[in-house]
Amino acid sequence: xxxxxxxxxxxxxxxxxxxLAALGVEPHIAGAPADLTDSTHLVLPGVGSFGxxxxxxxxxxxxxxxxxxxxxxxxxxxxxxxxxxxLDASEESPGVAGLGLVPGTVRRFQEVPGLKIPHIGWNSxxxxxxxxxxxxxxxxxxxxxxVHSYFPVPDDASVIAxxxxxxxxxxxxxxxxxxLLACQFHPEKSQQAGLRLIQNFxxxxxx
Numbered sequence: 180x181x182x183x184x185x186x187x188x189x190x191x192x193x194x195x196x197x198x199l200a201a202l203g204v205e206p207h208i209a210g211a212p213a214d215l216t217d218s219t220h221l222v223l224p225g226v227g228s229f230g231x232x233x234x235x236x237x238x239x240x241x242x243x244x245x246x247x248x249x250x251x252x253x254x255x256x257x258x259x260x261x262x263x264x265x266l267d268a269s270e271e272s273p274g275v276a277g278l279g280l281v282p283g284t285v286r287r288f289q290e291v292p293g294l295k296i297p298h299i300g301w302n303s304x305x306x307x308x309x310x311x312x313x314x315x316x317x318x319x320x321x322x323x324x325x326v327h328s329y330f331p332v333p334d335d336a337s338v339i340a341x342x343x344x345x346x347x348x349x350x351x352x353x354x355x356x357x358x359l360l361a362c363q364f365h366p367e368k369s370q371q372a373g374l375r376l377i378q379n380f381x382x383x384x385x386x
Contacts, residue, residue, distance in 0.1 A: 198367035225260020230272030257361035323364035
């Protein structure tokens with residue numbers, strides 16, 4: 180197993196790398212297309228804005244390799260912005276195109292009196308297929324750690340793997356496609372639940 184962790188200059192690499200190490204996996208830091216050679220899994224964490232993330236990936240010539248990777252059905256884990264950029268566009272960065280791999284738009288939370296934006300902290304999720312696949316061993320309502328003001332809205336609801344409620348919005352906390360898992364929460368900051376989710380994604384190669 181060779182797990183490549185995409186470095187675009189603003190991702191939360193250390194926390195994700197530490198989580199992988201806790202599972203017995205030494206990640207390979209990838210900042211250029213050549214770094215993806217022989218990779219078996221691709222992990223794209225994200226911190227910052229939608230537009231900045233796309234710009235930084237473009238400057239490193241990583242956009243097309245990521246597109247090809249996902250379209251080929253290879254294992255991909257997208258965290259926070261690594262999830263959002265899979266969609267077509269985001270209200271956070273008008274005019275900036277996403278990867279367009281999952282039709283849909285990233286929306287901002289609705290303003291509700293007394294509601295704090297960004298959404299920061301622990302929240303429950305409701306997996307659609309609890310105790311199977313990526314969600315095995317997590318139960319019917321696992322808690323994960325969130326930090327975000329925007330959330331993806333896929334056009335095709337069938338890709339939604341788990342939902343979370345915050346304020347007036349019920350949003351897609353995670354999506355799944357064959358060999359792809361993308362989540363708005365941060366599994367690397369979600370203690371045992373997050374480690375279990377990553378372990379499930381990696382499969383038998385992690386302990």
